Amino acid sequence: MVDRRRKTIGLGDFDETSAALAKEHVEHLIGQQKRNRPPSNKTLIWLETLPIEIHDRLSALALCETRERCELPRTVLAYMRAYIESRTDWKKPENYRQSADHLETFLKRDIPLTAMTKGEAERWHRWMMDADKGPGLSPNTAGQHVKRCRQMMKEAIDDRLIESNPFKGIKIDLRSDTSKNRFVDEQMATTILDACPDQEWRTIFALARFGGLRCPSEVLRLRWSDIQWERGRFKVTAPKTERYGKGERIVPLWPELRAELDDLSTLAEPGLGCPSDAYVIRRYRDSEANLRTTFNKIVERAGVGVFPKPFMALRASRRTELERTGRFANHVLNDWFGHSGAIAETHYLQTTEADYTEATGVEHPTPLAIPSSHQRRSIPEGQPDPEGQNEGQSRGQQEAPTPIRTQKKPSKTGLLIGAYGCGSTQEYTPEDSNL
Structure with a gap:
């Protein structure tokens, strides 16, 4: 009987050493079944290490409980x-989706x-x-992207679907x-702030540049x-940390930021025009909202060259600016910005x-930024533009861009001005503000 069951289970699937161990555990299971007793802890641990096919054979012979599992791709x-x-616990699953998308394209x-x-992972x-x-x-x-795929394939190993991780060992x-x-200095910050189309965008910029959010x-x-308001501070909800x-930190209500929040509060009227616990920024509630493209349009309209990783640059500029003053201890700034000193030195300062x-x-005038790609070049009067550029148009554009209504201080009683459309092909990626 024991030999027939061992043959049914398929001990030939094991090597010589493992087969001897498997024989011992199978005979123990058969003996415990006859005595109507549960298996020993040692055998239970062994059962957990078995491939699902062999475990199913054991459970079909009523030698162990059926392993509960879900069908995985x-x-x-x-x-x-x-x-x-x-992974419902992730705050930014789109980062991992993007990694899977790149792998699918390849x-x-x-x-x-x-x-x-x-080898295939290396080529990717x-x-x-x-x-x-x-x-x-x-x-x-x-x-x-490689790091994220490595993490996901580690789970496949834990699910016993693969034996090794193809993304492990790739040098990244x-x-x-x-x-x-x-570095977005004070002059550049003022120029961009004045080009914002409405008070909401002025507040978004101020929160990033002066609040360091x-x-x-x-x-x-x-x-x-x-x-x-009375204590001159505000609470920041930080999903990243x-x-x-x-998950939360308290940040000073800096004068530059307070002025913009005060103006927006006058328009929004929290407690009257909207609930007192409403979001300060009403638009862009979708996690896929593209703020960077719109911000780049504002920067171009301000006559400032578009710079990479803009929101990261605003936050880093504020940290650098406060560090230079020497007024605050390093641990205080770390607490306000929600990162460590090592991260600040590597990514911010x-x-x-x-x-x-x-x-x-020696005084050296600092330009606002690298010139925009669409900035007007000096062309003699009456001469055609060799690249087909007209004033206010980006290179390659056939139509004038959507006008932007700029106002330094929007009316406190007026309505918020809607953000303009944007035809840029640049996409916002969460890495812009990842630190």
Whole structure:
């Protein structure tokens, strides 16, 4: 009887050492079944390590309980997307969806989990950084995508769907690209602020540049009830650091920021025109809202060159600005910004023109920014523009851009002006404000 059951179970699936161990556990299960007793803890642990096929054979013979399981996808892309959907605890699942999208573009089809090799993962990594054949991502961004796929495939190992992780061991470069850093000084900040189309956008800019908030995650979560006007401070809800037990922090209500919030409060009338716990920023409630494209339009209208990672630049500029004053201890600034000193030194603090001036005593005028690609070049009167540019048009545009209504101080009794449309192909990515 024991031999027949062992043959049914398929001990030939094991190697010699494992087969001897399996024989011992199977005979124990048969003996316990005859005595109507539960298996020992040692055998229960062994059962958990068995492949699902062999475990099913044991349960069919009533030697153990049926293993409860859900049917999981057995292909790479389907498994990743199912895993992403199951992570309801993630604040930004779109980051992982984007990684899966890049992998799908490269593979061109879904493949079995067991067919994904490390070599294929290596080629995908190089493809992402190839500007000719791939999207031309930076090493940091491509490395982040590999890191996310590695995490998802680790779960597939835990589900015993694959034995090794094809993304493990790929050398990735996650160093911050300092070439994209921009310091938005006071003059540039004032220029951009005055070009904002309405009070909501002035407040969005002020929260990022003077409040140092992550945008959009922290900016869009601010409520009127979070602002303590009398105490000169406000509460910031920080989804990025929530998993570290730091989901909230208290930030000073800086004078530059308070002025903009006060003007918006006059228009919104919290407690009268809207609930007192309503969001400060009413628009862009969708997590997929594209703030960066609209912000770039504002920057261009201000006559300032568009700069990469704009919201990150605003936050980094504020940290650098406050660090230079020497008025606040490092741990205080870390508390206000919601990051560590190491993160600040790596991603935020910058060397500015003011530092060189202070060191040498030589004044050097700081341009507002790198000139915009669409800025008007000097063309003799009557001469055609060789690139087909007309005043106020971006290179390659055939129509004049949607006009923007600029006002330094919108009427406190007037309605908010709607944001203009935008035809830019640039997309907002959560990495812009990821730190």
